[in-house]
Amino acid sequence: xxxxxxxxxxxxxxxxxxxxxxxxxxxxxxxxxxxxxxxxxxxxxxxxxxxxxxxxxxxxxxxxxxxxxxxxxxxxxxxxxxxxxxxxxxxxxxxxxxxxxxxxxxxxxxxxxxxxxxxxxxxxxxxxxxxxxxxxxxxxxxxxxxxxxxxxxxxxxxxxxxxxxxxxxxxxxxxxxxxxxxxxxxxxxxxxxxxxxxxxxxxxxxxxxxxxxxxxxxxxxxxxxxxxxxxxxxxxxxxxxxxxxxxxxxxxxxxxxxxxxxxxxxxxxxxxxxxx
Amino acid sequence: xxxxxxxxxxxxxxxxxxxxxxxxxxxxxxxxxxxxxxxxxxxxxxxxxxxxxxxxxxxxxxxxxxxxxxxx
Numbered sequence: 381x382x383x384x385x386x387x388x389x390x391x392x393x394x395x396x397x398x399x400x401x402x403x404x405x406x407x408x409x410x411x412x413x414x415x416x417x418x419x420x421x422x423x424x425x426x427x428x429x430x431x432x433x434x435x436x437x438x439x440x441x442x443x444x445x446x447x448x449x450x451x452x453x454x455x456x457x458x459x460x461x462x463x464x465x466x467x468x469x470x471x472x473x474x475x476x477x478x479x480x481x482x483x484x485x486x487x488x489x490x491x492x493x494x495x496x497x498x499x500x501x502x503x504x505x506x507x508x509x510x511x512x513x514x515x516x517x518x519x520x521x522x523x524x525x526x527x528x529x530x531x532x533x534x535x536x537x538x539x540x541x542x543x544x545x546x547x548x549x550x551x552x553x554x555x556x557x558x559x560x561x562x563x564x565x566x567x568x569x570x571x572x573x574x575x576x577x578x579x580x581x582x583x584x585x586x587x588x589x590x591x592x593x594x595x596x597x598x599x600x601x602x603x604x605x606x607x608x609x610x611x612x613x614x615x616x617x618x619x620x621x622x623x624x625x626x627x628x629x630x631x632x633x634x635x636x637x638x639x640x641x642x643x644x645x646x647x648x649x650x651x652x653x654x655x656x
Numbered sequence: 657x658x659x660x661x662x663x664x665x666x667x668x669x670x671x672x673x674x675x676x677x678x679x680x681x682x683x684x685x686x687x688x689x690x691x692x693x694x695x696x697x698x699x700x701x702x703x704x705x706x707x708x709x710x711x712x713x714x715x716x717x718x719x720x721x722x723x724x725x726x727x728x
Contacts, residue, residue, distance in 0.1 A: 390695045432715045433658070444661040446669055483716065488672075503672040504661055510716040536668040537698075613662070613669055 392537070392611045393618035394580075402606040405540045409608060411625040412538050413526050418615045419450035419497050420531040421473065423465065423520040430513045441506055442475075442519050443531045445488050446614040449496040456522050470520045471495030477516075479509035486515060497521045500614035534621055535610050543605035544582035548574050551596035558588035558597055580607060658712040665700035677705055 384396040397405055424439040431438070450471065454460075459469040473491045477484070486509060489502030507515060526533035546566070552574050559567045559574070567588060568577040574597075576582075586599050612618050661671035673694045680690040691702050 432712060432719055437657075441658075441661055444671075501669065501672045503675070504669070505659065505671055505674070508658060508712050508716060510719045513719065530667060533667060536663070536666040611668070613667060 388618065390611075391614075391618070392609060393622070395608045395622065396543075396580075396605070397608065398605045400604070400606065402540055402542055402603060405606040405608050407629060408622070408625045409538050409540050409610075411628050412535055412610060412621050413533060415525050415527065415628055416534055416616075416621060416624050417455055417523040417525050418532055418534045419447040419453065419471070419521045419523055420529075420615075421445065421447070421519045422522045422524065423470075424517055425519075426517045428514055428516040431507045431509055431515050432513075433507050438507055438515070438517070439519075442517075443529075445491075445504055445506075446500045447497050447521055448500050448615055449498055450521065450523060452496065453523050456524075465520060465522070470522050471497040473497065473519045473521060475506070475515060475517050475519070477509065478514040479511050481511055483511060484509050491519070534612060534615055536613050537609060537611040539609045541580070541607045541609070542584075542601040542603055543607065544579055544584055545600045545602050546576050546579065546582065546588075547598045547600070548576075549596050549598070551594040552592075553594060553596075555593065557591050557593070561587050561591045563587065657715070659708055659710065660704060663698075663701040663704050666698060668696075668698070668701050670696070670701055670704050674705070674708070674710075678710075 381400040382398050384398050385394070386396075387394045421439075421442045424435075424442055426435045426438070429435050429438065433441075453471065454469040456463040456465070456469045459466060461469065463469075472494045474494070475486070475491050477486045477490055486506045487502060488499035488504035488506060490506075491499055509515065524532035554569055554572065554574060556569060559569060563585065564578075564581045564583055566576060566578055566582045568575055582599070584599060584601060588597050589595075589599055608622075610618050610621060612621060616624070659671050659674040662668060663670050673696070677687075677690055677694060681687055687706060691705060696702050696705065
């Protein structure tokens with residue numbers, strides 16, 4: 381297995397993994413989506429809310445804010461408090477805003493954190509207040525994973541794609557129909573030759589195959605090579621998520637190995653006992 | 657009511673981009689170009705902007721009215 385290229389654009393990261401079955405890359409994808417711990421607001425105590433939004437809506441909006449940090453927090457289920465919530469597995473964020481004279485928008489930047497958990501962005505509107513309205517609350521952020529709730533899902537996009545393979549044979553007479561009909565603009569005529577311009581843009585729709593009058597083009601895929609694309613929501617960087625996923629997979633495989641080992645030992649011991 | 661914080665479908669953070677979007681639209685620019693500039697590429701996220709109506713601005717005005725009434 382080798383990683384051919386890692387490219388990032390905006391919030392996205394593309395990793396091309398050669399020589400690995402897509403099922404393996406899919407394991408990493410599923411771990412990123414469902415099994416990595418990141419912080420999100422999980423409990424909200426509302427002291428005062430005279431805004432036009434209901435408490436529940438505000439609590440929901442707070443929970444959707446992606447949070448950075450929280451690496452030193454305990455996982456609630458494994459914490460000494462048994463998940464009830466304590467300073468080791470929770471961070472309080474307080475919000476206290478009163479619109480005195482004018483209409484004002486309460487942004488995520490107004491959340492005051494008492495630990496190392498912060499909103500990824502200070503410009504997320506939480507609620508709008510008119511003059512005289514007040515909101516005062518304490519929210520508790522804790523670690524969780526995508527399996528429990530979408531607010532703990534660290535990525536908005538996480539996809540595995542097979543490597544498309546486009547083979548062009550000598551029957552090609554450069555009619556250019558396939559170049560014109562390809563929706564993703566994958567093909568190109570260059571120096572009297574039909575060439576593939578951007579292979580990963582190909583969606584395997586096979587329109588080129590259908591329109592070719594000479595049957596000179598063939599679209600297939602290479603199932604020993606895959607591209608993983610992920611786009612973080614901001615709580616961790618894409619690279620961090622990838623490393624966390626690899627560590628998690630290795631840890632789970634290690635656990636499985638230990639279990640199998642102990643079963644095998646049990647079986648062989650049992651055999652000895654029966655023969656004796 | 658108020659711009660959702662994340663895209664309903666994919667979960668991308670969109671709440672922070674609404675104001676710059678609205679400002680650009682109000683100045684008469686093409687929404688498609690503005691969304692491209694904001695890196696809103698998927699159609700699930702784009703519809704969040706295109707179909708959103710900021711109703712909270714209307715609702716807030718009624719609050720101001722009620723407040724004036726209670727002070728009498």
